[in-house]
Amino acid sequence: MSLSRQDMLELMALADGELDGEAKDRAESLVARSPEARQVVLAMRASVVRTWLGEGLTEERARGADGIADAVMGRLGVTEAAPAGVVRRIGPAPSVRAARLGPRAAAAGVFLAMAAAALVYVTSSANHRGLAPVASVLAPSGEQGGGPERAPSAGQAALASQGVVVDEIDSPSRDVSIFQIPGAASASANASSVVVWIEDDQGAR
Amino acid sequence: MRRRSFLRAGARSVVWVVTAAALGGVVGGRDAAADPAPNHVEISVIHALRGDSGAVSMDPQLRSLPQLTREQPFVRYSVFKLLDRRKFPLERGKPLAYGIVDGRTLQVTLLDVTSSNAGPRYHVRAEIAGAGKREFLKLLEVTAAPNEPFFVGGQSYAGGTLFLELAVGP
Numbered sequence: 434m435s436l437s438r439q440d441m442l443e444l445m446a447l448a449d450g451e452l453d454g455e456a457k458d459r460a461e462s463l464v465a466r467s468p469e470a471r472q473v474v475l476a477m478r479a480s481v482v483r484t485w486l487g488e489g490l491t492e493e494r495a496r497g498a499d500g501i502a503d504a505v506m507g508r509l510g511v512t513e514a515a516p517a518g519v520v521r522r523i524g525p526a527p528s529v530r531a532a533r534l535g536p537r538a539a540a541a542g543v544f545l546a547m548a549a550a551a552l553v554y555v556t557s558s559a560n561h562r563g564l565a566p567v568a569s570v571l572a573p574s575g576e577q578g579g580g581p582e583r584a585p586s587a588g589q590a591a592l593a594s595q596g597v598v599v600d601e602i603d604s605p606s607r608d609v610s611i612f613q614i615p616g617a618a619s620a621s622a623n624a625s626s627v628v629v630w631i632e633d634d635q636g637a638r
Numbered sequence: 639m640r641r642r643s644f645l646r647a648g649a650r651s652v653v654w655v656v657t658a659a660a661l662g663g664v665v666g667g668r669d670a671a672a673d674p675a676p677n678h679v680e681i682s683v684i685h686a687l688r689g690d691s692g693a694v695s696m697d698p699q700l701r702s703l704p705q706l707t708r709e710q711p712f713v714r715y716s717v718f719k720l721l722d723r724r725k726f727p728l729e730r731g732k733p734l735a736y737g738i739v740d741g742r743t744l745q746v747t748l749l750d751v752t753s754s755n756a757g758p759r760y761h762v763r764a765e766i767a768g769a770g771k772r773e774f775l776k777l778l779e780v781t782a783a784p785n786e787p788f789f790v791g792g793q794s795y796a797g798g799t800l801f802l803e804l805a806v807g808p
Contacts, residue, residue, distance in 0.1 A: 596786040600761070603777040614709045626782075628801070630711050631775055631792040 436469060444470055448477035597626045608632040677760070679746050680805045681736055682723040686715035686791075687798035699723065711791060715798065728806060740795045742768035744802060749779070758784055760806040766790065782806060 436444070440463060446452045447460040463470045602609055612628040684703070689695060694707055697720045706712045726734050733747040743766070750761040759781050766775040780788055785807035793800040 597780050597782040597788045600779040600781055601777060602775075602779075604775050605773060607772070607774070610711075612710050614706055614712075626786055626788050627780070628709075628711060628789040628791055629775075629778055631790065633774070633792050633794040633799075634772065 436467070436473065440470065441473065444473045445477060448474045599627055599629065602629060604631050677728045677730075677748055677751065677806060677808055678725050679728045679734060679748070679762075680723065680725045680785075680787075680803075680807075681744065681746070682787075682803040683721040683739055684801040684803060685719045685721050685795060685798055686712070686801055687717040687719075688714065689716040692716055694718075712801075717798075721800075738766070738793070738800070738802070740768075740793055740800060742766050742774060742793065746804065746806075748806060752781075756783070758808075760784065762804070762806050764790065764804065766793075766802075784808060 440460075443452065443456060443460040444463070447457065447464070452460055460470075464474055599611055602611070608631070610630040612630060614626050614628060682700075684697075684700065693716060695717045696703060696707070697718055699720045700718055703712070703718055707715075707718070712718075721739055724736070726736070728734055728746065728748045730748050730750065733745045736744045736746070738744055745765045745767070747763040748760065749763055752759045752761065760783075761779065761781050764775065764778045764780075767773055774793065775790060778790065782788060782805075785805050787803045787805040789801050789803050791799060791801040793802075
């Protein structure tokens with residue numbers, strides 16, 4: 434049985450002790466019935482504990498940390514008792530945090546990458562289908578046919594125009610184009626202006 | 639006794655100084671607030687059509703448009719007629735509503751006037767809404783030089799389209 438990505442994320446969260454309620458029950462039941470899931474959780478917990486059991490802690494701090502380490506070892510089901518008088522060492526807190534954040538960061542990264550890919554896909558497919566994205570900069574269809582010669586982006590218009598700069602446009606569900614034009618009525622010959630073209634409803638008026 | 643009157647005189651001086659400073663501040667502030675640079679917005683409504691002959695017919699009142707007819711998107715049309723042109727005072731932060739001939743409403747707000755090396759710049763917001771119809775222009779914000787017009791086109795009207803020309807300046 435192979436684990437799904439969702440299962441893996443839940444198992445990671447379970448290993449980190451972050452699950453509760455239904456999700457926790459679901460993950461624990463998965464661990465109970467799937468040896469693969471069990472391996473994943475154990476491997477993850479072991480890696481966290483290995484990081485915890487680093488070096489560089491003084492005996493005073495280690496004494497205080499013993500309770501935590503014991504709790505973790507108990508939770509892992511490690512039965513072999515530590516020899517009496519042995520001081521377990523716990524690594525510095527930042528490394529623990531980093532180790533614990535690892536799976537979460539990976540999950541967040543995967544999620545962000547998927548979100549970005551979805552955004553790119555939705556944008557491009559909307560443009561291809563002729564749907565009207567918010568404040569999109571598209572070539573206007575025009576009423577006379579004869580396709581537009583150019584449809585500069587808002588950013589280009591803002592950079593190139595000294596006379597008028599478009600700061601923001603929002604026209605939900607309509608195609609918007611920005612045309613940069615030479616100075617219309619300005620005192621300075623170098624200035625330029627813009628035409629914001631918004632597609633109206635067909636036969637609206 | 640002498641010492642007490644000296645102190646009293648000192649206290650009186652302090653009160654005078656503080657009062658004078660406060661009054662000066664109030665009067666000065668009032669002067670500054672009472673004399674803001676008056677700004678205006680000029681709105682021109684241009685009806686553009688595609689003529690049969692293809693020859694350009696330009697309303698003589700459209701002083702700046704002839705040079706633009708070779709540019710997109712004006713180049714698609716050959717007949718340009720000025721339907722309305724009005725100039726309104728525009729106060730900072732106070733929206734101005736203008737009823738467009740097609741039934742929609744244009745709202746113009748002067749957001750800010752900033753100064754740069756090249757002179758003042760007008761930060762303007764425009765919105766076009768129509769009752770019971772899909773919002774045409776929810777938000778447009780531009781920064782423009784004084785009296786430098788910008789256009790909003792695309793509204794279908796009487797077999798053609800409308801170009802709204804807006805110019806903000808003193």
